[in-house]
Amino acid sequence: MIIPLPNLLSDNQVKTIMGLVGSAQFEDGKNTAGWHAREVKNNEQMTQSEPLKEINQILSRALQLNELFNFATHPHIIRPFLVSRCKDQGSYGTHIDNALMFHERTSRTDISMTVFLSPPNSYEGGDLVIEEPAAERRFRMAAGSAIVYPSTTLHRVEPVTKGERIVACTWVQSRIRSAEQREILFDMDTARRSLFQKDGKSREFDLMTKAHANLMRRWSDV
Numbered sequence: 001m002i003i004p005l006p007n008l009l010s011d012n013q014v015k016t017i018m019g020l021v022g023s024a025q026f027e028d029g030k031n032t033a034g035w036h037a038r039e040v041k042n043n044e045q046m047t048q049s050e051p052l053k054e055i056n057q058i059l060s061r062a063l064q065l066n067e068l069f070n071f072a073t074h075p076h077i078i079r080p081f082l083v084s085r086c087k088d089q090g091s092y093g094t095h096i097d098n099a100l101m102f103h104e105r106t107s108r109t110d111i112s113m114t115v116f117l118s119p120p121n122s123y124e125g126g127d128l129v130i131e132e133p134a135a136e137r138r139f140r141m142a143a144g145s146a147i148v149y150p151s152t153t154l155h156r157v158e159p160v161t162k163g164e165r166i167v168a169c170t171w172v173q174s175r176i177r178s179a180e181q182r183e184i185l186f187d188m189d190t191a192r193r194s195l196f197q198k199d200g201k202s203r204e205f206d207l208m209t210k211a212h213a214n215l216m217r218r219w220s221d222v
């Protein structure tokens, strides 16, 4: 299940973040890639710094407040965001993200996330391409919008042939480890919210909420 989060950030938040990015130092992205991904990772990443901490505060607050993010991912641990820049043919070839990542504590990567920060008309190329069994899906979203997708997929970022592509990426350990179970919960949650909007707290809403809560009890890691 690939879920777009339109307007995760306001225009002002994007502006603030891009201002912080403008004054930042970048280093070779290979430093944060797994040994096999390193071969195909040709981008740069913002160094650990005060501006990066500030960016992380803005982004983590935005995630906390975003209802769709929360009911689609059931976040347990959200890693600090990396800010990546691709320009001059920079790209990130096909790879699978590391299953485990280390920061203060070890977390499992169930869900990968890209927050788009550059306006899509300011660069060429740079599509995020996610492989699904039957086809590939391409994403290139408005500045301030994001995409969440299962970390179990092969994916890549195509070469940026003009301009520069700045994004913030993170990984989420979900309370619901299985993508299939997350999708069932997401569908039930979406349906019960829509029932509630139509008819208020009806019997059908109560029963669906009961089933949703009971599945959460069966499937959650806490």
Ligand SMILES: O=C(O)CCC(=O)C(=O)O
Pocket: 084, 092, 097, 114, 128, 155, 156, 157, 167, 169
């Ligand atoms: O830049 C992106 O949209 C995704 C980057 C990526 O796949 C990664 O950092 O593992």
Ligand SMILES: [Fe+2]
Pocket: 095, 096, 097, 112, 155
């Ligand atoms: Fe990746």
